[in-house]
Amino acid sequence: MKAAVLVFPGINRERDMARTLRLISGRAPAMVWHADTELPHGTDLVVIPGGFSYGDYLRCGAIAARSPIMDAVRAYAGKGGLVLGVCNGFQILCEAALLPGVLMRNENLRFICRDVYLRVERSDTPFTRGYNAGQVVRVPVAHGEGNYIADGETIARLEGEGRVLFRYSSPDGMIDPNWNHNGAINAIAGIVNERGNVLGMMPHPENHVEAAIGPTDGRGLFAGLVDQLAKAA
């Protein structure tokens, strides 16, 4: 795995992400500054981490999405390269039109910082091959704008094409408003693009990978990607 973690002004989760990538892949990722115009040669995973890029000014991720590096990311994704956007990274991918829809203010207007349960909807993708379909994982969220919204046609397409990879659920995998902390349509927590190579998700799997700290349910996502890339190599 030759990962590249993008860093925009105001991003604050890049070090957690880099640590997780190093722990699980065995190789420290390249840290790529937003003003660069090229990704490192041979990059096979681009990660856009969480934080408050540009202070969430204008709209979350709006300004970061228009950074020079995003043209390179767009070209790389266009050729099928894997992209993972977490939290602010998901917002940036939507603003960059690499994913449909938009993340809006949490329904109860509160910044929510706690563990949630996610149902993994399918396991036959590069991002979820480390899990079983229907498996429930526990990962933390920390966001004020995670309420995924898209028009009816887009939602129907996402659902019809199996492009929702993670949903907020109860601990035993039931979809229930009481377990949807931010009001996202259909409890959508993470989606992929049409081609399936770009994933955006609001929760932080990179923070649940070390037993010394807590649950390790986040490992499966990264370990699965390492597997996927080793196979492809």
Add this chain to the structure above:
Amino acid sequence: MKARVTVTLKSGILDPQGKAIEGALRSLGLAGVSSVRQGKVFDIEIEGGDRAKAEALLKQAADKLLANTVIENYKVDVLG
């Protein structure tokens, strides 16, 4: 030239912030407000005096950055 771009949420898009403001107005005792939706105003100074060029530039600015056209509408007013 002075110009103003107003960005508002498309109808049908939920606006919890607007709702919160509605509730706050009510608790201040200001009755009769049936709904509030929050938008944004950008006051922009354009170089030169060509009105049509200014409008075109501002439309581009709105389409490319100021508004997220998935959920927002915008209005461009060149004030001269």
